[in-house]
Amino acid sequence: MRPNFLFLLTDDQGPWAVPWKMPELQMPNLAQLGQEGKIFDEFYCASPVCSPARASLMTGRMPSAHGVHDWLAIKDTTYPESPRYLEGIDTLPQLLKGGGYYVGHAGKWHLGDASSNPPGFDYFWSHRFGGGRYYNAPIWQDGQQAEEPGYFTDGIGRHATEFFDQYQAEGEDRPFYLQLWTTAPHDPWDSENHPAELLAPYQDCEFPSVPRPPAHPWTRARMQQFNWAFADPQRALAGYSAALGGVDRLLGQVREELEKRGLADNTIIVYQADNGFSCGHHGIWGKGNGTYPLNFWENSVKVPCVLYFPPKLQEELGITNLETDTTAASATSFLPTICDFAQVAKPVDPLCDAPSLRSRCTQTTGEDQANGEVVAVFDEYGGGRMIRVGDYKLVLRHQGPTELYHLGNDPEEANNLAQERENDPQIEAVISRLSHQLEEYFFTHQTQAFNGYELPVTGCGQHEPMWIDKGTASFHQGLVTEAELAAHPEIETDFSGEYWWR
CATH class of the missing domain: 3.30.1120.10 (Arylsulfatase, C-terminal domain)
Structure with missing residues (x-):
C-alpha cells in the first residue's frame, strides 16, 4: 500500500527557530518529531519570500521557470478576475490526484485565486490573502468572503479533521496527501493576536540564544514594518514564539487524529517552512525582503525541514538512515521526493530536475556524496x-x-x-x-516568458501574472519620485540611486 502524506508548512520560520537550536522555544511536538524523524539541517528554499518559495514547492521549478517572483498582492475577488498563477504547469496536487491520491489543503495558499479548489484538490479551505490578523482572519467559505471566528492556526486543525471525515467517507480506498499551511509565525505578534496560554511561557523570557547586533545599513529602506521589534525585541520574540506554539499544538493534534483514525502507521509527515526569517540576526528583522538590496543571508534562505516515517513504513520503504543530514538540499527536491515515495511519475520536465531525497534516507551517505559529487x-x-x-x-x-x-x-x-x-x-x-x-x-532552468533577473522586483509585491504584464506594472515600485521622497525624509537611497519604501 502506498503511503499517505501530511505536509505541515509554516510561514517565516527561521532555521534557528526550532527547539533543538533555540532552548527557549517550547515546541515539544516538533522536538519529538525531530527525535523520531530525519532532520535536514542544510535545507534551502528556492526564494526567500513566501509566494515564490511555495510555487517552487508545488512545481519543482525555480521562480524564473514558474513566474512567481514576489509575494502576491491577491485580489479579493473570485476566479477569473483573481488569476491563478501556476496555470499550464504540472503541480504536485495535480500529479498526485492523477496518480490516485485523495488531495487536500487547509490554511494559507497565496498562489493566486483561492475562492474555489485549484486544480488537483479534492478538499480546499484557504485564507483569502497571505496573512494578517490571527483572529477573524479573512477566508473563503463556499466561494464567499467570510471570516474564521477563532484563532486561525486552530482553524486549520478543525479543517484537517473535516478533511479526514470527508476522506474516510469518499476516498479511503485511496492514499491521501494533506497539506496544512499556516500563516504562523508571520507577524503580527501582539497580545491581541495570540492566545494568552501561548504567550504565557515567554512573559519573562529574555531569549539569550538570539543575537542582537545593531541594525544592518540595508534595513534603512525597510525599517517601518519592524521598527518596534528593533526597539522591543523581547516582546516581538515572545509573540513570534507564541505563534510557533500554536503550530506545535496543531502538529500534536493532527498526529493524535491520525492515531485515532488508524492512519498514523501509513503516513509520512513532512514539517518545513516556506522561507527563513531573522529576528535581529544579522541586524535585520525579516526575510529576503527585509532589506534593500534583497538579501540571501543564511537565515533568509535556509528553513527547518523534518521527514518522519512511522516504524512500519521505515521497514517497507527501506528507511535506514535517520541521522541528521548536514549536506545542502533544495526545496525544489520536495516534489520529486514526494512523487518518489508515492510511486507517482514526476513531470517529464527539464525545468523540474532536482533529485529526490529518498536516497539520503535509505543510504548511509547521500547518493551525491557516495558518487563523489559536490552538491x-x-x-x-x-x-x-x-x-x-x-x-x-x-x-x-x-x-x-x-x-x-x-x-x-x-x-x-x-x-x-x-x-x-x-x-x-x-x-x-x-x-x-x-x-x-x-x-x-x-x-537551463528559466524560460523566456518567466525570467525574472531583469524585472523590477523590489520585495514590495507582485500584482499580475507575467503573461498579463511582464513589465513594471506587475511589481510594486515603492517611492520613486523626488516629491514623494521629500515627504518622507526617513527614507534612504539605495546603491542604485533609486528610493524604496516598505
Missing part, C-alpha cells in the same frame, strides 16, 4: 541569484553588490570576500568558477 543549491529573488557549493556561497545581482562568503570560516557572513577580489587571485578564481556555474544553471 550545489541555488536561490533567486528578482535581480539576485545565489549558489552554494561546499563552503562557498556566491550572490550575483543584476544591479548591486556581489557577495562571496566562506560559510565554514564565516558562518555569520560578516566578511564579504568579494571585496578582496581585485587583490586576491584565488578569490577572483572562486567567483569566476561559481559565476559560470550559476549562469549555466539558470540558462
Whole structure:
C-alpha cells in the first residue's frame, strides 16, 4: 500500500527557530518529531519570500521557470478576475490526484485565486490573502468572503479533521496527501493576536540564544514594518514564539487524529517552512525582503525541514538512515521526493530536475556524496541569484553588490570576500568558477516568458501574472519620485540611486 502524506508548512520560520537550536522555544511536538524523524539541517528554499518559495514547492521549478517572483498582492475577488498563477504547469496536487491520491489543503495558499479548489484538490479551505490578523482572519467559505471566528492556526486543525471525515467517507480506498499551511509565525505578534496560554511561557523570557547586533545599513529602506521589534525585541520574540506554539499544538493534534483514525502507521509527515526569517540576526528583522538590496543571508534562505516515517513504513520503504543530514538540499527536491515515495511519475520536465531525497534516507551517505559529487543549491529573488557549493556561497545581482562568503570560516557572513577580489587571485578564481556555474544553471532552468533577473522586483509585491504584464506594472515600485521622497525624509537611497519604501 502506498503511503499517505501530511505536509505541515509554516510561514517565516527561521532555521534557528526550532527547539533543538533555540532552548527557549517550547515546541515539544516538533522536538519529538525531530527525535523520531530525519532532520535536514542544510535545507534551502528556492526564494526567500513566501509566494515564490511555495510555487517552487508545488512545481519543482525555480521562480524564473514558474513566474512567481514576489509575494502576491491577491485580489479579493473570485476566479477569473483573481488569476491563478501556476496555470499550464504540472503541480504536485495535480500529479498526485492523477496518480490516485485523495488531495487536500487547509490554511494559507497565496498562489493566486483561492475562492474555489485549484486544480488537483479534492478538499480546499484557504485564507483569502497571505496573512494578517490571527483572529477573524479573512477566508473563503463556499466561494464567499467570510471570516474564521477563532484563532486561525486552530482553524486549520478543525479543517484537517473535516478533511479526514470527508476522506474516510469518499476516498479511503485511496492514499491521501494533506497539506496544512499556516500563516504562523508571520507577524503580527501582539497580545491581541495570540492566545494568552501561548504567550504565557515567554512573559519573562529574555531569549539569550538570539543575537542582537545593531541594525544592518540595508534595513534603512525597510525599517517601518519592524521598527518596534528593533526597539522591543523581547516582546516581538515572545509573540513570534507564541505563534510557533500554536503550530506545535496543531502538529500534536493532527498526529493524535491520525492515531485515532488508524492512519498514523501509513503516513509520512513532512514539517518545513516556506522561507527563513531573522529576528535581529544579522541586524535585520525579516526575510529576503527585509532589506534593500534583497538579501540571501543564511537565515533568509535556509528553513527547518523534518521527514518522519512511522516504524512500519521505515521497514517497507527501506528507511535506514535517520541521522541528521548536514549536506545542502533544495526545496525544489520536495516534489520529486514526494512523487518518489508515492510511486507517482514526476513531470517529464527539464525545468523540474532536482533529485529526490529518498536516497539520503535509505543510504548511509547521500547518493551525491557516495558518487563523489559536490552538491550545489541555488536561490533567486528578482535581480539576485545565489549558489552554494561546499563552503562557498556566491550572490550575483543584476544591479548591486556581489557577495562571496566562506560559510565554514564565516558562518555569520560578516566578511564579504568579494571585496578582496581585485587583490586576491584565488578569490577572483572562486567567483569566476561559481559565476559560470550559476549562469549555466539558470540558462537551463528559466524560460523566456518567466525570467525574472531583469524585472523590477523590489520585495514590495507582485500584482499580475507575467503573461498579463511582464513589465513594471506587475511589481510594486515603492517611492520613486523626488516629491514623494521629500515627504518622507526617513527614507534612504539605495546603491542604485533609486528610493524604496516598505
